[in-house]
Amino acid sequence: MAMEKNFNAKTAEARLYEAWDAAGCFKAGANAKPEASTFCIMIPPPNVTGVLHIGHAFNNTLQDIMIRWKRMQGFDTLWQPGTDHAGIATQMVVERKLAETQQPSRVELGREEFLKKVWDWKGESGGTIINQLKRLGASCDWEREAFTMSGAPGAPADVAGGNFHDAVIKVFVEMYNKGLIYRGKRLVNWDPHFETAISDLEVENIEVAGHMWHFKYPLAGGATYTYIEKDEDGNVTLEEERDYISIATTRPETMLGDGAVAVHPSDERYAPIVGQLCEIPVGPKELRRLIPIITDEYPDKDFGSGAVKITGAHDFNDYQVAKRGGIPMYNLMDTKAAMRADGKPYAEEAAIAQAIANGEQEFDEAMIAAMNLVPDEYRGLDRFEARKKVIADISAEGLAVMVETTRKVKDLDGNESEVTETVPYVEAKPIMQPFGDRSKVVIEPLLTDQWFVETSKIVEPALEAVRSGKTKIMPESDKKVYFHWLENIEPWCISRQLWWGHQVPVWYGFDSVGAWEHIYAAVQSDAQLDEDRLKTEVLSSFATTSFCASSFDTCLDAAEPHYGAGWTIVETNSLEEAYTVFAQNAALGKKVAPLYRDPDVLDTWFSSGLWPIGTLGWPDQTPELEKYFPTSTLITGQDILFFWVARMMMMQLAVVDEVPFDTVYLHGLVRDAKGKKMSKSTGNVVDPLEIIDEYGADALRFTNASMASLGGVLKLDTKRIEGYRNFVTKLWNAATYGDFKGTFEVPHSDAIPDTALPLNKWIKGEIAKTREVVDEALEAYRFNDAANALYAFTWNTFCSQYLEFTKPVLDDGTDAEKAETKATYAWALDQILILLHPIMPFVTEEIWGQKERPNMIVHAEWPSYAAADLVDAQADADLSWTVAMIEAIRSARAQMNVNAGAFIPLVVKGMEPAAKAAWEQNEALIMRFARVESMTHVDELPKGTVALAVSGGTFGLPLEGVIDVAAEKARLEKTLGKLAKELGGLRGRLNNPKFAASAPAEVLEETRANLALREAEEAKLNEALARLAELG
RNA sequence: GGGCGAUUAGCUCAGUGGUAGAGCACUUCGUUGACAUCGAAGGGGUCACAAGUUCGAACCUUGUAUCGCCCACCA
Secondary structure, three states, X not given: OOOOOOOOHHHXXXXXXXXXXXXXOOOOOOOOOOXXXXXXXXXXXXXXXXXXXXXXHHHHHHHHHHHHXXXXXXXXXXEEOEEEOOHHHHHHHHHHXXXXXXXXXXXXXXXXXXXXXHHHHHHHHHHHHHHHHHHHOOOOOHHHOEEOOOOOOOOOOOXXXXXXXXXXXXXXXXXXXXXXXXXXXXXXXXXXXXXXXXXXXXXXXXXXXEEEEEEEEEEHHHOOEEEEEEOOXXXXXXXXXEOEEEEEEOOHHHXXXXXXXXXXXXXXXXXXXXXXXXXXXXXXXXXXXXXXXXXXXXXXXXXXXXXXXXXXXXXXXXXXXXXXXXXXXXXXXXXXXXEOOOOOOHHHHHHHHHHHHOOOOOOOHHHHHHOOOOOXXXXXXEHHHHHHHXXXXXXXXXXXXEEEEEEEEEOOOOOEEEEEEXXXXXXXXXXXXXXXOOOOOEOEEEEEEEEEEOHHHOHHHHHHHHHOOOOEEEOOHHHHHHHHHHHOOOOEEOEEOOOOOOEOOEEEEEOHHHHHHHHHHHHHXXXXXXXXXXXXXXXXXOOEEEEXXXXXXXXXXXXXXXXXXXXXXXXXXXXXXXXXHHHHHXXXXXXXXXXXXXXXXXXXXXXXXXXXXXXXXXXXXXXXXXXXXXXXXXXXXXXXXXXXXXXXXXXXXXXXXXXXXXXXXXXXXXXXXXXXEOOOOOOOOOOHHHHHHHHOHHHHHHXXXXXXXXXXXXXXXXXXXXXXXXXXXXXXXXXXXXXHHXXXXXXXXXXXXXXXXXXXXXXXXXXXXXXXXXXXXXXXXXXXXXXXXXXXXXXXXXHHXXXXXXXXXXXXXXXXXXXXXXXXXXXXXXXXXXXXXXXXXXXXXXXXXXXXXXXXXXXXXXOOOXXXXXXXXXXXXXXXXXXXXXXXXXXXXXXXXXXXXXXXXXXXXXXXXXXXXXXXXXXXXXHHHOOEEEEEEOOOOOOOXXXXXXXXXXXXXXXXXXXXXXXXXHHHXXXXXHHHHHHHHHHHHHHOHHHHHHOOHHHHHHXXXXXXXXXXXXXXXXXXXHHHHHHO
C-alpha cells in the first residue's frame, strides 16, 4: 500500500491518540521493564474551568517529551494528571455566568445552592482543558485524573479522582495540632471586590499616578512651639511659631482612623511637642479626636514633613508602629472597602476613643475592632468618595498646607498676565499601589480574623533540601530567587472568605457555662428582656471556644469532654443560628451547646501544595505513593515558584518529611514573536488549538522543544512553527521515498543491520552519534539541543546526503547491495522515528504504522548503541571526503555558471592512496551528484582548469572555453584571502613560545595539523592562480 | 531601592576558554523519479562599549550603557 502524498495531521492525530488510549499505552507502568526504576511527573494542575493557552501547551510539551522518552527507555513511568478547583477564579466565573443569564446571584442563592451551581459548571467545562491536552498529545495516565476538590461534601457522586478533600483537611488538622496553623486578628491584604483576604503573592504592586496631600494637625488647646529648620551645616533656614504639625499623606480618608502622629526620635524639629496631643482636622468640630505625638524609628526625617500619621488598621507600616507603641487601630471600612456604617453613633464612639487617647480608659482588641470612628456624614461612602470629601472639608477649613503658585491668565482682550495664588499643597507623584491580581481593584489593608500557616516553622527543611542538592532547581539562577523568598518568608494567610473551596475544619461554640448562666439568669429575672441587647452582650462578652477536627463527628471527641456531662452538642450553620439555638434552650433551662463551622475556605494553593502526595492517595499508603513518591521532575513556570513550588516543598516536608521531587525545571512565560506578553487586550494571543489545526500538533511541539533553552526567553513566532511543519513534511517524504524503494517491505527488526558498503556503515555511525547527543541533551533538560540535533541530522545528514546516496545503489547496485541498503535505510529511518517520537509523537507513529510491527512506536525500544561501537572510521573518512568533493565541484560549477544539467570531466594530479580508495568506493555518488562524466589522472592540470579545494590530490575541472577568467580569479583570491587570515592566526599562535608551553598537547597538535592542511590548500590555490595568469 | 538576567548576522535565537553557528529573511540558479511545505550555490557578524586576567576571551573579572523580569513599607 503506497503512502499518502502528505501527512494528514488532522485525521491522523485523533485516530492515533484514540489508539494509544485504547491500548492503555499511557497507564502507569506501561512498557516498564522488569525491575525498572520509576519516573514520575506531576502535572501542574490547570484550573478546572480553564482553557488551554500557549503556556500550557509549552509546559506540557516538555513534560510529555520527558515522559515519552523515559517510557520508551523502559522506566516505570507515571504522568499524573488532574485539575485544580481554583477558588477565586472559578467562583468569579460562576458568579459572572449567573449574572449573564439573569439567574439569582450567589448571595441570593445561599452557600449550598451556589456550590451546586459551581459543581454543575465544573461538570460542564471541566473536561475541556483535559481534551485540549489530549489534542497536544499529552500522554498522561488519564484513569488517574485527580481533582483538588474530589471527595468534598456536596461533590456529585460521579466526580472521580479519589478523595483529595480529606487529605487536605487531614493536613490542616495535623498542622493545627502541631501549632503550625493558627488563627489571629492581623492586618491582611483585603480584596474589596471578592470580599476576601488574599495572600501577599496575590497582590500586584503597580505604579500609578497619585497625589500627596499636606495637612495641618492643630496642637491641642491652641499650644504653640518654635519650628526650626536647618540646612546641612546647621544654619537656620526657617524659624516660625506654629500651632500645628504638618502631615503628608496619600490616603486622606484614613485620617479618620489615626491613632497617633509619629516622628523620628532624633528629629529636633518636633522634639518640643513630642508627648503632646494634636487634633485630627476632620469630622464634626466639637467631636474632633486628639491623638498623641509619639516617636518611632519608622519615620524618615527627610521625607515629607518628617511626621507620619499612624493608621494601624489601614497601612502595613503603621500597623507595625501601632503594635510597637500600643496605639489603637481603628478599622474604618467594611468588606467592600466602603466607610463603615455599623456600630454606635459617631459621638459616642469618639468619646470613648478620646478617653483612650487621654489614657483614661483601658482598651482591648475586640473593643477597638467593634468601634466605628467614621463620622456620621461619611458613613457608607466609598473610600475614594470619602477621600474627596475629607480633602474638601479640610481645605474649606483652611487646614491644608498652602503653597504659592503663579500661573498665567488671559483677560477678555487676550492679554496675558501672571497671577500669584495660594493653593493647597498637593504633590502629584507616582505611587506604588497594591492591586488584586484577579480582581484588579485596589487592595485595602484590613484588620480581620484569619488563619495563618506559621511558615517560619516549616521553611528550614525546604531551604536545606535545595541547599544540599537533594532537590535541584534549574536554571541555577532561580535557586537564588527561591532562597531569597524563603529566607524572608512571612506568615501565609490561608483563609479566604469564599464559598468554593475546602472549608476550614474548625467548629466554634460559646464558652459554655458562663454564657449559659448569664442568659438563663437574664431570662429568669427580666420579663422585659431586650433580646438584641442580650445577644450583643453574649456575643461580645463571652469568649468562644473552638475545636479543630476532620469532621463534626470527630470534633465531638474533643467537644464532649470540654462541655462535660449534661450538655447536648448540636451542629448549626452559622453564628446567628448558633446563638438562637443556644438562647432558646438556655431560656428553657436546657444546656445545649451549638457548634458552627468556620465559614472560610482555604487558599487554593494550600490544597495544591499537597498535589504530589494527595494525587497518589495519601494518607493511605497506596502502592503508587510507595512507588512514585518522591517524584522525579517538576516542570513548571517561573511565575509559580513561590505560589506553588516553594509551598509544595514546605508542605511535603512538613507532612511526610520528604522532598516532593528530585528536580524542578522552571521556564519563562511564552511571549509573542516580538517578546511582548500575550494578552487579550493587546490582541496578540496565540491560541494553541488554532496552531494545531493549522500546522499540526507535532509542529507546535517541535517549536516548543526548540525554544526551550535553559533560562531563555520564549518568543513564539508562527514563521518558526511553519518551518517545523515543513520538517514534518520532510520526514514524511523521506518515508515515502523508502516506501517507494521498498524499504517498508523489509520486515521489522530491532537488530542493527550488518553492512559492507561504506555508505551504510557511515549512516549507522551518524545515527549513533545523534542518539548520544539527544540522550545527553534530554538528560540535561536541554530540549532545544535535542530538537536541533534531530532537525539537522534528519534534514541534512539523512535526507540531503544518505537518502540521495542510496539512489545509485538502489538503482544500479547488485542484489546484495540493494538488500543491504534497503535494510539499512529501513533501520535508520526507524531510529529517526524513535528518536523523534518524544517530540513529534503523531507523525512518527503514523509512519511507524506503515509496516507490520510488534508494537506501536510509543512503546518502541529506545536505543542505547554508542557511537564508539557503530562509527567506522574508514567509512566516515571516505564519506566526508566524498561529500567535500561533491560540494567543491558543485560550488565551482555554480560560480562558473556551468549548465546545471551538463556532465563535465574531472582531472587530478598526484592523487593520494587514501583519496584513491575513497574515490573507488564512492565514484558513483560523485559522478551522479556532482554531474561528472569522467576522471582523468594527469601530470599537469591543463590551462583553464578550475581548482577544487579538496584534500588527497590536486583536483580540477578543465573548463577552458567555459571558464570566466576574471570570475575564477576573483573566486580564488577571495578564498586565498580567507585562508591568509586563518593562516595568520594559526602561525601567530604557533610562533608564540608561550602557546607551545601552555596549551594542552592536543590543541597544539590540532593547530599544527590544521596549519599543514591550510598551507597545502594555499599552495594549490596559488598554483591555480598561476595557471590562470597564463591563460589570461 | 534591592535582586536576577539579557545585549552574537536584517529578524528570532543557540553557543560559556582553542578555526563564530542555526532557522527565517535576502541574492543567483533549478519542472533531475522522496519532497516546490523543495533542491543547489551564495552574500551577510570589531559577538553592546571600556579596561583587566590568559599563550589564547563571544565565553572569565571589573566598570559603563541600554533593555527586560522579579521583589520592596518611604507616609
